[in-house]
Amino acid sequence: MQSAHGQVGVNMDELIITPEDQDTYRLIANGDPVPNGRDVSRLLAAGLVETDRTVREPGRYVALDPYTAVQQAVGTQQVALQQAIHTLQVALRSVGQIPVLESLSAQYRHQPLYVDGSEVVPFGQLMNARIGQAMAGATSEVYAAQPGRPVDRDPDVQRVGQERVLATLARGVLYRGLFQVAALAHEPTAAYVAKVLKAGGDVRIYDGEFPRMVVIDGQHLFIDNRLTPDAERNSGGYVHDRLVVHWARYLFDLYWREATPWRVASGEEGQTVTSSIQRAILRSLAEGVTVQQVGPRVGLKERAVQKHLATLRGKLGFETRDQLMVWWARSEEYEMP
Structure with a gap:
């Protein structure tokens, strides 16, 4: 064994x-x-x-x-x-x-x-060891959200983490990585992402704030240490309470649906005006659903739906929702998932 x-x-x-x-x-x-x-x-x-x-x-x-x-x-x-x-x-x-x-x-x-619970991991070195141990045993999926700028990360820690991801992909495990916009301009990260994509992994860019987390097989969750204000860099928490782990996976999915695929964000593929969640909102409105009714359909609050619509109007230079819906009916993105 x-x-x-x-x-x-x-x-x-x-x-x-x-x-x-x-x-x-x-x-x-x-x-x-x-x-x-x-x-x-x-x-x-x-x-x-x-x-x-x-x-x-x-x-x-x-x-x-x-x-x-x-x-x-x-x-x-x-x-x-x-x-x-x-x-x-x-x-x-x-x-x-x-x-x-x-x-x-x-x-x-x-x-x-299996005993539910969590553990505060006070040292960065120990945290990396815990993550490596869980990733080495991954059998189905690894979801990783990295909001930090690549230039701010420890190069050795970053290298070890990248080697783990590539080894995980080699075993046929699903990998999804979420990065912030600054990663696009960081050449070492871009080279690493190219390897991940070639190996069958998926990477997206989220233009905004999101929490750091690693979710493995729906059993292991690694997060920042928010309990100790002066916690050591790269320390964190290891959670293996199944309810919390699955909630974190759901949260990751919310950010993932609004994120932009790496190849699109980097210009390797054609840019789109809408994100997948925005297209879901527009489809609901095209069916005659009210803004208040759209939220439950797409898993967002009404305020978030309104924010997405305002963002689209700003991108397209429209003042009204009717203008936006006319554009949507004629857009090539209408057929996109």
Whole structure:
């Protein structure tokens, strides 16, 4: 079984974490150097630490979430348990006991292994390790919103993050990246986005403010640390409450629908006057729906609908909504999704 950071997982019955290992883990978690000669192989094998790839100094490690290691160990034991159950079923079948077990199945209630909650991650280095650990195990989707200017980001952290995204795409995982307008003029970011698009990912530009977040598989959410005013740069929060994670994914979708595809924003493809959400508003109005009724249809408040209409009138130089609707009826964008 593969662990989140690429090490081979182990059966916890076969791997003993010694008191010295526990002390080593505490030192790494606190950001202290590991004493010379200290063996970290068992911590690496158990998925409790990984080599720090953001620095070039050898012998530096990053502590990983013990909860994930526990999940891996439980998964291994579940496989062994399933094999044992199969053997038992074969034996019981010979003495006619399977119907008895089947009658008991109605009384069983699944106890979820996943524990809801959240974690404040106070150090940027540890935050990056948490994100990397979750992305390495991604199986379906990764949604990332990065509102910061590329020039303000740590180059090493940025490089590691980009390598993770490309590796995730190589496994066939859906990736959507949301950037601010300044990313268009940043050549290294543009070169990276070209690789993402070529690998099958999708990137869009949002002209406005939006929150930083990474949503993975509908199970993991990484956000800024808003609890501590003087929080370390790149620190944040790791949320694995399913209700909150899915709410954040919905919020990402709202920004995503109003964002402009990278190739359009960068001029690689023809510019459009309307966004997809604006086209949805115009279609509703063309059907005779009132502005008050449009909001629930497209998932916006009435004020937001009015703002979109005002923006379009400004772009086109129109003063009235009727002028806008006449233009819409004749526009080539009428057939666009």
